[in-house]
Amino acid sequence: MSTPTIEDAPQAGNPHSAGLDAAESGKVELITITVRIRRFNPEEHPDAVWVDYQLTVDPKIRVLDAINTIKWEQDGTLTYRRSCAHGVCGSDAMRINGKNRLACKTLIKDVSPEKPITIEPIKGLTVLKDLVVDMDPFFQAYRDVMPFLITTGNEPTRERIQSEEDVQRFEDTTKCILCAACTTSCPVFWNDGQYFGPAAIVNAHRFIFDSRDEGAEQRLEILNDRDGVWRCRTTFNCTDACPRGIEVTKAIQEVKRALVTRRF
Template sequence: MATPTLDKLDAFEADSASSHLISVTFRIRRFNPEVAADAEWQDFRIDIDPKERVLDALHKIKWDVDGSLTFRRSCAHGICGSDAMRINGKNRLACKTLIKDINPEKPITVEAIKGLTVLKDLVVDMEPFFQAYRDVMPFLITNGNEPTRERLQTAEDRERFDDTTKCILCAACTSSCPVFWNDGQYFGPAAIVNAHRFIFDSRDEAGEQRLEILNDKDGVWRCRTTFNCTDACPRGIEVTKAIQEVKRALITRRF
């Protein structure tokens, strides 16, 4: 029996690799301030494995079709939070969204998250978002002398704020909030979540100070409890619940 040649094996492997590819249209909202004042939609049709992620498709478009396509990404594993964008009208992480899960038979729309100024294509100015984060003092604050041993905490005390430690600052929650869309001065869900993480930390001593910051007219009372933020969070944080707990702490001063 004849032995398959290397060329035939290579051809067979290539055919096998391409047999499961499908043709998908990605409709991307492009914006380049150096070219035009308004954004416009542009279609890209590529062949890709439906089990790949939207981030993989964006890479393929940028590397093989149009190198000017601009977006942020870093770890590509849902930890850095840098590739948050609106995919089919919903805030998602491109690195966690499988093509097969978002109906690839129709054009898949990709655009920048809302409420923040678009700098180019899918990249927005994150400075207002991070300024709100900095304003709530997202770090441990204690008084007195530095301890000679670690600050111990019970498992029950740790569990009190465990959920809000999961935030990766992707801005998916804040940029899904209709209040934030209409008024960029609102602190937004992510900043409140990170304040919650320290307000309810038994080792921290600046809870009252953070509560007063969030008692401002642009603080927690702007929340309309639409649950958009909870639905958008890629980490599954109960964002709306955390905001309500901060409101309750402001009223009762118990935390």
């Protein structure tokens, strides 16, 4: 595919669709919503409780914007993680209406705002306060699969040669932002915290299928463990949960197949 040069790009007028008109209208029809948040602060009380917050918002805002509004205008003690606010940093994975999502990549209008919107911490990791969970076990599983390029011999002077086709074999799993939406949507992980979980396997996949890497055998042995890849029951929750659109279950299947065939 050739990149069109700037010179031969067409001088078209502005095409206008209904979608663009709607986006640009600037018309805001405010709605009143109820956000029902699972609150927990062991400094105050040993049990978690549901707390309802009502607010009037533009339905096109992000769920994160609504949570920010609650914190900034109603209750400063509400605690959660957030950073980039557009789906690339992975801080704000939470259970929204029972489904794992990034709060910054989910718009109010898409989560049935006519009913109370429920927000809970992601499951399977210890809740520390409100929506903040202990991420250390998650990152430990990630570290355990040796998530880095392993090579032997002398390094080339220039870059290693890799075909675009070879890049495509693992490109999907390079998109992972380590938000834990997949791992904490997995019923096996909920029941057995020892299971590596989808995210760690995704990150092992990213290197196992990288043509430059020589560590696949070591990683496959790690994942051949009883808490490894065989615990996956192919429920596809992880694939549904991934905010980056990674085909997580497919990646896990490819790792399983590589373990059987020892081809990667």
